[in-house]
Amino acid sequence: MYNILDIMFFILYYMSRETNKDNNEKTERRRIMTTTFVIGVIAGLITVAVIYKLAAKFTGAGAFCKDNFDERQLLVRGNAYRYAFYTLLILMTVWMILGEVISTLPVTTGLALFIIMLISIDVYAVYSIKNDAYFGVKYDKRRYFIFFLVIIAMNLIGGIANIMGNEITAPFSLMECANIAVAAAFLPLLVLMGISAFNDREESDDEES
Amino acid sequence: MKNLKLKSARAAKDLSQQQLAEMVNVSRQTINAIEKGDYNPTINLCIAICRVLDKTLDELFWTE
Numbered sequence: 001m002y003n004i005l006d007i008m009f010f011i012l013y014y015m016s017r018e019t020n021k022d023n024n025e026k027t028e029r030r031r032i033m034t035t036t037f038v039i040g041v042i043a044g045l046i047t048v049a050v051i052y053k054l055a056a057k058f059t060g061a062g063a064f065c066k067d068n069f070d071e072r073q074l075l076v077r078g079n080a081y082r083y084a085f086y087t088l089l090i091l092m093t094v095w096m097i098l099g100e101v102i103s104t105l106p107v108t109t110g111l112a113l114f115i116i117m118l119i120s121i122d123v124y125a126v127y128s129i130k131n132d133a134y135f136g137v138k139y140d141k142r143r144y145f146i147f148f149l150v151i152i153a154m155n156l157i158g159g160i161a162n163i164m165g166n167e168i169t170a171p172f173s174l175m176e177c178a179n180i181a182v183a184a185a186f187l188p189l190l191v192l193m194g195i196s197a198f199n200d201r202e203e204s205d206d207e208e209s
Numbered sequence: 210m211k212n213l214k215l216k217s218a219r220a221a222k223d224l225s226q227q228q229l230a231e232m233v234n235v236s237r238q239t240i241n242a243i244e245k246g247d248y249n250p251t252i253n254l255c256i257a258i259c260r261v262l263d264k265t266l267d268e269l270f271w272t273e
Contacts, residue, residue, distance in 0.1 A: 070234070070235035070236055070239050070254075071235070071239075071250070071251055071253075071254060072235070072236075072238075072239040072242060072248050072250075073236060073239070132236060132238035132239075137230075137234060137235060137236050200237075200238075203241065204226075204227070204237070
């Protein structure tokens with residue numbers, strides 16, 4: 001009699017067989033896309049560095065300056081980092097075990113690690129937002145809301161364009177799915193920020209009345 | 210345990226949570242958490258709050 005682990009193994013094995021199809025075509029396509037991808041990543045990193053420097057100049061403090069947060073927020077953020085780290089460890093372990101059990105997974109290592117990273121960041125951000133510690137004392141939440149909205153919109157547009165322009169089949173790679181993954185990671189944060197802002201306003205109104 | 214002494218002292222000064230928070234350089238949620246008893250502030254923050262509200266540490270934070 002098969003136990004649950006055996007059944008899971010067969011399901012995963014079947015999935016891995018399916019993903020071997022058309023791998024050669026994908027390899028060639030990826031080789032062409034790699035140069036563009038690397039240039040895009042470098043350009044993105046330079047843009048982030050420039051934006052960070054400009055923000056630091058105009059606000060008088062870096063975005064990660066600990067003085068922007070009060071003592072309770074620093075405590076909450078410490079816990080949030082802890083939970084994010086545990087999440088990272090657990091998901092990396094799961095990925096490691098899957099990698100040992102299955103020869104070909106439906107996602108590439110790059111994409112899997114990227115998703116694990118995004119989930120860990122989400123854990124950190126969700127915990128911080130829920131406990132009112134994501135934004136510093138003098139942060140403008142509306143600007144962040146708009147900023148997140150722009151990030152989601154840009155990544156969604158990029159992701160959809162990528163899907164429509166190329167035939168995407170398993171194993172899914174980082175180059176093909178990075179935009180969609182980023183949009184999916186930011187979406188719950190945006191919703192939570194909206195709910196948090198609404199609750200905050202209600203709480204302020206209650207306190208004043 | 211709720212800190213009603215802090216809440217009444219703040220109300221006596223006619224300050225909102227937001228105003229008090231700005232005066233002691235913390236977030237409004239932190240003042241709210243202290244009043245609700247969800248967060249125990251450090252001695253530095255206690256002193257800052259006492260100075261703003263013209264109260265002693267005993268008057269605001271000592272529990273019988």
